[in-house]
Amino acid sequence: MPNKEIIINDQVNGMRLDKALAILIPERSRQSIITDIDSKNITVNEKNEKRSYKVKTGDKIILLPVESVELDLTPVNMNLDILFEDDDMLVVYKPEGLVVHPAPSVKEPTLVNGLLAQVKGLSGINGTERPGIVHRIDKDTSGLLMVAKSEIAQVSLSKQLAEHTVTRIYYAIVYGKIEENSGRIEAPIGRDKYDRKKMAVVEGGKTAVTNFKVIERFKDYTFVECKLETGRTHQIRVHLKYIGHPLVGDIVYGPRKVIGDNGQFLHAGVIGFNHPRTLEYKEFRSPLPNYFLDKLEELEMYNKLVK
Numbered sequence: 450m451p452n453k454e455i456i457i458n459d460q461v462n463g464m465r466l467d468k469a470l471a472i473l474i475p476e477r478s479r480q481s482i483i484t485d486i487d488s489k490n491i492t493v494n495e496k497n498e499k500r501s502y503k504v505k506t507g508d509k510i511i512l513l514p515v516e517s518v519e520l521d522l523t524p525v526n527m528n529l530d531i532l533f534e535d536d537d538m539l540v541v542y543k544p545e546g547l548v549v550h551p552a553p554s555v556k557e558p559t560l561v562n563g564l565l566a567q568v569k570g571l572s573g574i575n576g577t578e579r580p581g582i583v584h585r586i587d588k589d590t591s592g593l594l595m596v597a598k599s600e601i602a603q604v605s606l607s608k609q610l611a612e613h614t615v616t617r618i619y620y621a622i623v624y625g626k627i628e629e630n631s632g633r634i635e636a637p638i639g640r641d642k643y644d645r646k647k648m649a650v651v652e653g654g655k656t657a658v659t660n661f662k663v664i665e666r667f668k669d670y671t672f673v674e675c676k677l678e679t680g681r682t683h684q685i686r687v688h689l690k691y692i693g694h695p696l697v698g699d700i701v702y703g704p705r706k707v708i709g710d711n712g713q714f715l716h717a718g719v720i721g722f723n724h725p726r727t728l729e730y731k732e733f734r735s736p737l738p739n740y741f742l743d744k745l746e747e748l749e750m751y752n753k754l755v756k
Contacts, residue, residue: 453512457504466493467500470510485512487645520551520578527563532733537602537726538595539568540733545591545711545740550579564596572597583607584680589698589712592619593720593735605725610680616721617677619685620664620737622714622744623694624703627671631662634688638681647701648683650691657681659688667748670697686713697744711740 461469467486471479485491486500490513493502504510530542541564543549548559561580564571571581581596583606595615597603609615639654641647658678665672671694675685686702689695695703699713721732737745 452514455510455512457506457508457510459506461504462506463503465500466491466498466502466504469504483645520553521558521562522551522565522578523558523562524566525558525562526566527558527560529560529563529567531567532593532735533731534568535598537599537724538597538606540720541594541596542735543586543590543592543594543717545589545738548588549585549594550582552578560594568596568598570598572600572603584610586717587683587686587713587715590619590715590717591735591738591741592717593733594717595720595722597725599725602725606722609722613678613680614723615680616719616732617680617717618719619675619677620716620718620741621673621675621685621689622697622741622748623671623673623689624697625669625671625694626666627661627663627673627692627694629663631660632692634659634661634692636688636691638684638687648681648687650687655679655681657684657688659685661689665745670748672745672748685715709740709744714741714744716741 455470455473457469461472467479467483470482470491471477474482483500489497492511493504493508531539532542533540541560543560548555548557550561551559561582564581573580581598583595583597583603586592586594595606597606635658636650637652637654638648638657639651641649642651656679660676660678662674663671664674677684683702686696686699690702696713696715697703698707698709698711700707703713716737717735718737719732719734721730723730
């Protein structure tokens with residue numbers, strides 16, 4: 450594949466490099482352009498520049514070809530727990546440790562590989578790599594996901610998510626004792642300016658709202674229920690860290706010394722939505738996984754010892 454060459458014109462003169470290229474290459478997302486700049490796959494006048502570089506009319510931009518990676522979409526029998534299924538959609542339990550869909554950085558089978566082996570006819574609106582996927586939860590988060598089989602379901606469920614009408618309740622164990630019995634965290638979330646792989650509460654970020662309720666307090670920990678009003682990337686993890694109570698086991702947003710080996714203690718336990726065809730409200734619940742229950746029992750026993 451040959452290099453792509455672009456000459457900066459007056460239209461974008463003085464703009465940041467990433468913004469200018471997003472305008473000049475409309476078929477590319479700004480985030481993918483940022484990734485290429487950071488990976489040094491884009492040069493300006495034969496030099497690597499930062500994304501904040503202000504372009505000038507006549508600058509010669511070269512986009513180096515990026516080797517495409519063929520994603521593995523081989524069906525894999527995982528015996529997934531499907532709580533509900535009809536011709537339009539399904540609700541499936543995703544265990545902790547399983548990635549939702551294939552990506553170049555993912556080497557192991559994903560939930561999509563399991564769905565392809567177990568379900569006939571998934572919606573293809575999101576492309577061949579994400580059949581039926583309308584939303585995601587992190588690899589180390591367990592719990593319930595809606596999956597679209599028909600295009601009607603894909604459009605309807607995506608719209609409900611965008612309009613924040615889907616009921617999504619999570620359960621988490623956090624560091625420290627939360628004094629309030631309940632609360633509302635309203636803080637905008639965007640990319641961490643110091644680490645682009647992480648999210649953070651940032652000025653100018655996307656609106657994000659998490660409501661929480663304390664279920665049980667332990668000596669140094671709290672078991673909480675979190676209800677999402679919005680669904681930003683890593684929202685609960687970022688918001689709970691923001692109020693000083695990061696998730697136990699979170700290797701990204703928690704303390705350096707991690708407790709447990711299952712990742713963050715976060716479980717998507719309740720999902721509710723209007724069925725895309727009948728419009729009937731449906732709600733499904735998933736019990737806490739065993740490793741989560743074991744940790745709660747351990748904390749409960751410790752509570753009794755210190756009293």
